[in-house]
Amino acid sequence: MRRIVQSRTVIATCLGALVAFGATATAQFGSHPDEIKIDTRSYPSDVKISYKVFANKCSECHGLDSSLKQTRSAQGWRDDVGRMQAMASSHINDREAEAIVKFLAYDESHRKAALRPASSAKPGETSAATGKQLYESYGCPSCHSVAGLGNTASALDGIGSKKSAEELKRLIVAPPAGSSMPAMEIPAKDLDNLVAYLTTLK
Ligand code: HEC
Ligand code: HEC
Numbered sequence: 001m002r003r004i005v006q007s008r009t010v011i012a013t014c015l016g017a018l019v020a021f022g023a024t025a026t027a028q029f030g031s032h033p034d035e036i037k038i039d040t041r042s043y044p045s046d047v048k049i050s051y052k053v054f055a056n057k058c059s060e061c062h063g064l065d066s067s068l069k070q071t072r073s074a075q076g077w078r079d080d081v082g083r084m085q086a087m088a089s090s091h092i093n094d095r096e097a098e099a100i101v102k103f104l105a106y107d108e109s110h111r112k113a114a115l116r117p118a119s120s121a122k123p124g125e126t127s128a129a130t131g132k133q134l135y136e137s138y139g140c141p142s143c144h145s146v147a148g149l150g151n152t153a154s155a156l157d158g159i160g161s162k163k164s165a166e167e168l169k170r171l172i173v174a175p176p177a178g179s180s181m182p183a184m185e186i187p188a189k190d191l192d193n194l195v196a197y198l199t200t201l202k
Helices: 002-030 045-057 074-085 094-115 128-137 165-173 188-198
Strands: none
Touching: 045 094, 074 094, 128 188, 165 188
């Protein structure tokens, strides 16, 4: 009898803990005030539709800010959306995933590109300092190193002496067939700054 009472207490405690956990989880995932407001009024109509899919599907578990505050290449977004889609409870079909990637890529090349620190460079000029930040935010160090920082499997030290700016651009957006470098979809303005940085690596 005593044992039964004890196990009841244990069960009650566990249930209590579960309920408490549930409440915390809801508080964490249920309410997510977004700081970033997207105004789609001036957006092309297909992007407006893509935004609606994004706002609807990607706010289920966390805020839209989780995506709006990050910078990724189009491929990076495709990977992330794929990762979210793989969670069965996300209920995102392939067409919706495609629309979401479309919106995120547009947001990247328009709103976020405009927000990037106005470098000391004049319009039309490139900035190696901005390029260095982009090098980090596009995740290049996950595969490359500079001065020993990052993935030393492929060091980019001295690349500025070996390749011209034009060659570097091509290597990034259209690597030679058979290369294990992924083709990166990067807006032209970012690419110019990125290459401006790489050419300083002498
Ligand atoms: C079923 C719940 C769920 C849905 C729906 C969902 N996410 Fe997530 N998301 C998560 C979880 C859990 C994490 C944290 C774990 C991880 O990163 O894999 C996360 C993490 C992220 C991150 C990483 C945030 C960071 O700080 O690095 C991004 C970006 C993201 N989600 C974007 C999206 C986008 C875009 C969508 C819509 C396609 C989406 N999420 C829909 C559950 C979800
Ligand atoms: C998933 C890993 C990966 C990522 C991410 C990546 N690279 Fe690469 N990159 C490589 C590999 C591997 C090579 C070597 C190519 C080969 O084997 O032919 C390479 C080659 C290069 C080269 C040519 C180097 C040479 O010596 O000819 C440049 C330049 C370059 N990457 C720049 C970048 C930049 C800039 C970024 C970020 C925008 C980036 N890479 C992101 C894996 C990656």
